[in-house]
Amino acid sequence: MSYLYLTDFLNLKEISSDLQQELQTCIQVKEVKKGEIIISKGDLKHKKFYVRNGLLRSYIIDSKGREHIYMFAPEGWVVSDLVSLTGNQPAIMFVDALEDSTLEVIDDERIWKLKDRFPELMTSESDRMLRRIAVLQQRVIMLLSASAQERYEAFLTKYPDLIQRIPQKMIASYLGVTPEALSKIRANMSKS
């Protein structure tokens, strides 16, 4: 039954049964509990994870010991420390589960080898990268130009379904403000 998820992961409408079968050997299903850490800073052979269901987050811990959330990954998203991973570097981020989740561990090297025979894999990867760039671009623009309240409002609009699933203090961290500041903003907003 995981064919469905793979197709989704690859963002391909049509997928040949040949490719389907090959891809089966490139993924491995993994169940994780809420709170479980999947990638730690320093990990060397970390992986890419497709979220079948549940919710993950990736975050850094800065030099002063503060946590900053880089992204959330609900169902359908892929998380990893992409930059470290492709550069064969130790991870600089942590990834953990905010909910019990079902993941597909992606064996990227194996998929890489299929690219000659299935060029559509390249297209799919480009698509996914472009979407990541779009998210990051928007994030940079918001951090540069919008107030804390504006960033929160944009988050509400963009990810309305995530609000109920993520503790406020983590949304605050994602937005680059303290939990206290976000609380004040919310109080203000509900007044007017």
Added chain:
Amino acid sequence: MSYLYLTDFLNLKEISSDLQQELQTCIQVKEVKKGEIIISKGDLKHKKFYVRNGLLRSYIIDSKGREHIYMFAPEGWVVSDLVSLTGNQPAIMFVDALEDSTLEVIDDERIWKLKDRFPELMTSESDRMLRRIAVLQQRVIMLLSASAQERYEAFLTKYPDLIQRIPQKMIASYLGVTPEALSKIRANMSKS
């Protein structure tokens, strides 16, 4: 003589003369003067530009009329409003020249058509996207976790050659601070 540049753009060591010839038809050299605007917000059929030499920047203008620099593009870089471009949307950014520059205007649709015959084009594009993601990731992390001074110091380290070429107020804009704040930071730094 522009073969050299194309090869560089594609990030390929070896390039077949067949591909080389095809690529010639996909680029067009363009000279721009300092101050010239190359992409404006709202533009529909905007392009991708490879900077052969010179220096460009891309920036947005927010709802309050403030300018925020999204990136600088010195020689060897590619600029465009990538997200809008691939989504066939009107540009949300401006791109202009900070120095007289020589550009290669890239006809992406035409290159796209070559991808079946030259799969190495896909690899090259993926590489470039990944590097863009790496830059954006670092930018988000800095904006979330570092003080204005720390961001400036990181900029100095990462782009030492750009300092002399870019007015201070534009570096300030890139870092997300006012020119006055950056000036104070620099005064502080030179004291100690």
Added chain:
DNA sequence: TTCATTTCTTAATCTAGATTAATGCATGAG
């Protein structure tokens, strides 16, 4: 259920960086 641990909220301060404003310097156009 009960207790302990987080999370959220409110409030009093504090501070990095914004705003405003004035001055001296470059730089480029004529």
Added chain:
DNA sequence: CTCATGCATTAATCTAGATTAAGAAATGAA
């Protein structure tokens, strides 16, 4: 060369959001 416009600097204020602290509400483990 001269003037005008924009750039960098300094300084006086102001403010969004940080910090600190404490209590209330929610969550979770035993």
